[in-house]
Amino acid sequence: xxxxxxxxxxxxxxxxxxxxxxxxxxxxxxxxxxxxxxxxxxxxxxxxxxxxxxxxxxxxxxxxxxxxxxxxxxxxxxxxxxxxxxxxxxxxxxxxxxxxxxxxxxxxxxxxxxxxxxxxxxxxxxxxxxxxxxxxxxxxxxxxxxxxxxxxxxxxxxxxxxxxxxxxxxxxxxxxxxxxxxxxxxxxxxxxxxxxxxxxxxxxxxxxxxxxxxxxxxxxxxxxxxxxxxxxxxxxxxxxxxxxxxxxxxxxxxxxxxxxxxxxxxxxxxxxxxxxxxxxxxxxxxxxxxxxxxxxxxxxxxxxxxxxxxxxxxxxxxxxxxxxxxxxxxxxxxxxxx
Amino acid sequence: xxxxxxxxxxxxxxxxxxxxxxxxxxxxxxxxxxxxxxxxxxxxxxxxxxxxxxxxxxxxxxxxxxxxxxxxxxxxxxxxxxxxxxxxxxxxxxxxxxxxxxxxxxxxxxxxxxxxxxxxxxxxxxxxxxxxxxxxxxxxxxxxxxxxxxxxxxxxxxxxxxxxxxxxxxxxxxxxxxxxxxxxxxxxxxxxxxxxxxxxxxxxxxxxxxxxxxxxxxxxxxxxxxxxxxxxxxxxxxxxxxxxxxxxxxxxxxxxxxxxxxxxxxxxxxxxxxxxxxxxxxxxxxxxxxxxxxxxxxxxxxxxxxxxxxxxxxxxxxxxxxxxxxxxxxxxxxxxxx
DNA sequence: TTGTAGGCGTTATCAG
DNA sequence: CTGATAACGCCTACAA
Numbered sequence: 173x174x175x176x177x178x179x180x181x182x183x184x185x186x187x188x189x190x191x192x193x194x195x196x197x198x199x200x201x202x203x204x205x206x207x208x209x210x211x212x213x214x215x216x217x218x219x220x221x222x223x224x225x226x227x228x229x230x231x232x233x234x235x236x237x238x239x240x241x242x243x244x245x246x247x248x249x250x251x252x253x254x255x256x257x258x259x260x261x262x263x264x265x266x267x268x269x270x271x272x273x274x275x276x277x278x279x280x281x282x283x284x285x286x287x288x289x290x291x292x293x294x295x296x297x298x299x300x301x302x303x304x305x306x307x308x309x310x311x312x313x314x315x316x317x318x319x320x321x322x323x324x325x326x327x328x329x330x331x332x333x334x335x336x337x338x339x340x341x342x343x344x345x346x347x348x349x350x351x352x353x354x355x356x357x358x359x360x361x362x363x364x365x366x367x368x369x370x371x372x373x374x375x376x377x378x379x380x381x382x383x384x385x386x387x388x389x390x391x392x393x394x395x396x397x398x399x400x401x402x403x404x405x406x407x408x409x410x411x412x413x414x415x416x417x418x419x420x421x422x423x424x425x426x427x428x429x430x431x432x433x434x435x436x437x438x439x440x441x442x443x444x445x446x447x448x449x450x451x452x453x454x455x456x457x458x459x460x461x462x463x464x465x466x467x468x469x470x471x472x473x474x475x476x477x478x479x480x481x482x483x484x485x486x487x488x489x490x491x492x493x494x495x496x497x498x499x500x501x502x503x504x505x506x507x508x509x510x
Numbered sequence: 511x512x513x514x515x516x517x518x519x520x521x522x523x524x525x526x527x528x529x530x531x532x533x534x535x536x537x538x539x540x541x542x543x544x545x546x547x548x549x550x551x552x553x554x555x556x557x558x559x560x561x562x563x564x565x566x567x568x569x570x571x572x573x574x575x576x577x578x579x580x581x582x583x584x585x586x587x588x589x590x591x592x593x594x595x596x597x598x599x600x601x602x603x604x605x606x607x608x609x610x611x612x613x614x615x616x617x618x619x620x621x622x623x624x625x626x627x628x629x630x631x632x633x634x635x636x637x638x639x640x641x642x643x644x645x646x647x648x649x650x651x652x653x654x655x656x657x658x659x660x661x662x663x664x665x666x667x668x669x670x671x672x673x674x675x676x677x678x679x680x681x682x683x684x685x686x687x688x689x690x691x692x693x694x695x696x697x698x699x700x701x702x703x704x705x706x707x708x709x710x711x712x713x714x715x716x717x718x719x720x721x722x723x724x725x726x727x728x729x730x731x732x733x734x735x736x737x738x739x740x741x742x743x744x745x746x747x748x749x750x751x752x753x754x755x756x757x758x759x760x761x762x763x764x765x766x767x768x769x770x771x772x773x774x775x776x777x778x779x780x781x782x783x784x785x786x787x788x789x790x791x792x793x794x795x796x797x798x799x800x801x802x803x804x805x806x807x808x809x810x811x812x813x814x815x816x817x818x819x820x821x822x823x824x825x826x827x828x829x830x831x832x833x834x835x836x837x838x839x840x841x842x843x844x845x846x847x848x
Numbered sequence: 849t850t851g852t853a854g855g856c857g858t859t860a861t862c863a864g
Numbered sequence: 865c866t867g868a869t870a871a872c873g874c875c876t877a878c879a880a
Binding site: 191192193 | 850856
């Protein structure tokens with residue numbers, strides 16, 4: 173009485189529609205290569221049986237998965253959310269699906285995830301930043317997996333990228349900060365090791381600082397993880413430095429949010445007692461109080477362009493892509509003139 | 511001179527190690543079933559050739575992917591981030607991988623993603639909430655795909671779940687709010703349609719409100735999307751209501767963040783002029799100003815338990831799981847006594 | 849336009 | 865313990 177759960181296959185559909193599996197396959201993939209009449213019959217069978225193509229089998233046979241993988245350092249905060257969302261949507265419009273995984277900022281884990289994604293048949297990869305073991309690039313090369321790096325730019329490297337220059341962006345912001353009269357800067361940087369965005373941003377500050385004739389030794393820097401709480405703790409530490417910084421430049425908006433929150437806890441007014449700046453211009457930046465002065469990154473544009481770039485690479489309409497996007501400084505209440 | 515990019519297969523490894531593909535396969539999967547000596551030889555070959563198993567082929571042959579899929583309504587904010595992270599980690603420890611996709615709060619899209627994940631051979635699924643078309647459950651049933659629902663509880667339904675009672679949780683919070691003297695409540699609810707968490711939370715407020723003898727008509731409710739900006743706009747609208755609410759209860763912390771930010775923009779002090787409450791207790795809740803009174807949800811615990819539950823289902827150590835987790839009210843500065 | 853048949857890379861059954 | 869060999873579900877020349 174109880175039938176085994178019927179999971180229809182191509183063959184079942186073919187039988188039901190009285191055609192060959194090849195024809196069903198064509199109906200599903202290259203519709204034009206089949207008569208309207210038979211197509212109709214086939215589709216009806218597909219509907220009736222509730223057929224869903226087996227993805228693994230398809231990918232294996234076609235050597236093509238129409239899937240691209242993305243590995244981001246974290247999903248815990250919104251840093252990559254908007255860009256990835258746009259990436260996903262653009263990809264979808266181009267007929268591709270997205271697989272996301274997070275490396276928790278660990279190169280080892282990232283390498284593992286890359287292998288996993290490739291083993292799954294990803295047609296292409298989106299990675300964040302360019303700093304990683306050469307072996308990883310070799311691996312990708314060897315299998316000729318098209319890869320686009322985002323959230324950074326590396327015109328001198330061999331890899332395709334769609335991103336922006338973290339260093340010069342932060343340099344500009346630092347220029348602005350210094351122009352506004354600040355000459356005691358505290359820095360809360362993300363962890364530098366293995367993170368080119370973090371190191372680029374820090375380098376940008378140093379560069380500007382020295383260009384203005386200051387001594388690099390007078391720059392107080394704390395390196396910590398990209399978490400609100402870490403930002404708060406780092407801020408607290410920086411406030412014990414003598415002489416006290418007049419501005420705290422943070423490696424991203426998440427750290428800055430923590431800094432602002434701690435400022436309030438310590439009874440310090442921002443920006444009257446101390447200014448704070450961020451980087452990324454995530455949604456939150458406009459909603460903390462005071463709103464964050466930060467570097468605006470065109471997340472969505474970056475996502476969309478990266479999607480198109482990657483698909484171009486995959487479909488061999490291009491062999492290397494280098495797109496450097498512009499960023500801009502957004503002045504909001506958290507940065508005050510001295 | 512230029513060799514075609516060598517992507518080694520099981521067979522290549524077998525040949526290199528002078529054994530059969532079956533043996534190589536065993537080395538990779540059930541190590542105990544092969545001599546240490548041959549295993550060594552095989553592993554050496556694996557290393558040397560840089561072999562990575564083809565996931566699709568493996569899944570197809572084994573009818574098992576050791577992959578579980580999760581579909582969350584959104585990745586744009588941190589609502590699900592912590593829980594999912596914990597879920598992922600627990601899964602990893604159990605030998606499974608996680609595939610995540612986002613449905614953008616659209617049931618149609620969710621259904622599509624479910625099919626996609628199943629077509630990819632997911633061994634099990636994690637879904638948020640229980641309200642969805644019966645057809646979806648039928649589909650899952652038919653293929654006997656173990657599924658766990660999270661972030662909600664539905665003791666009366668057939669599905670397994672690991673979650674909490676949104677309605678009673680919000681009911682408790684409302685009780686607290688009313689006890690503190692508030693009798694003009696404005697509500698910013700998430701979109702109810704197709705979202706049992708949102709409707710449960712709203713129902714909880716209504717229930718408490720009426721239980722305290724108030725008229726349901728005096729409850730001003732705005733339904734909007736779960737975005738900071740939407741929360742801000744809704745708050746602005748609620749402030750035009752006469753008589754003005756003394757407290758704004760929000761469907762989640764994201765909405766509450768928007769509300770608080772708009773309060774400041776309007777020159778209203780929280781909680782002196784108006785109180786605000788949230789739900790979820792995401793990280794942000796502790797860092798906005800004033801910190802949010804909210805409902806604490808055990809995100810990580812939920813993620814971990816859900817992972818174990820799902821694997822138990824998959825490995826047939828259980829056939830149905832119902833785990834209702836406790837939540838608690840967290841009183842912080844955003845809620846004042848009247 | 850449609851059908852036939854071989855192959856994609858693994859696992860699993862069954863002998864040896 | 866190890867080796868053939870048949871699936872697994874689908875795509876794609878090649879033929880008809």
